[in-house]
Amino acid sequence: MTEPGGEDRSTTGMPRWVKVFLIVAILAAVAVVVALVAGVEHGPGLHGP
């Protein structure tokens, strides 16, 4: 949903909201990996009778 119409606002470093987003994304990815390693049933191949 990219919409034109705002001002270009240059910044020099990575904004705080991006850092927070990255931390949350990494934590979510780690949680998914831990769940998979722990053996949570996942994927159609594991759903057989």
Added chain:
Amino acid sequence: MIMSPGLRKLVLAVHLTLSVGWIGAIGAYLALDFASATGEEGQMLRTAYLGMDLIARYVIVPLALASLATGLIVSLGTKWGLFRHYWVLISLLLTTLATIVLLVETRTIAFHAGIAADPSTSTERLRALPSTLPHSVGGALVLIVVLVLNIYKPRGMTRYGQRMERERRTAGVP
């Protein structure tokens, strides 16, 4: 290539329709997913799994692919670009991730629908099918995050965006 204002509005209208429709379709899917996860009665479970397959196959997947494609067109056809602003880049990554997970998940959904379509499948077997709720709830949350990013457009240019901006100013482009 920057699109003309008329073309930009047209493509943007199509993109918004597809993207919001994608979220709405997931809402319909979630209702059936919740019914399949909590339902006890065989006919209800059978109907829910078949409905989930139809919605995913003929509504959600086409909307997802079309939304991703039109998002790329809008980004590349406007001054926002694809890699210049963090909110655009993150939106692209999240939408791509959601689409990939969706395409993988359709195998599970089709597998469940195949079992549900078999008249010999018992109600106990239908009840024992693992829920797809975590994926559908997760997908809905990811799309809402993308929606919020696209509405608020939080500030922040990537290094590539800043370099392009400097070059644009150096060249005297308004």
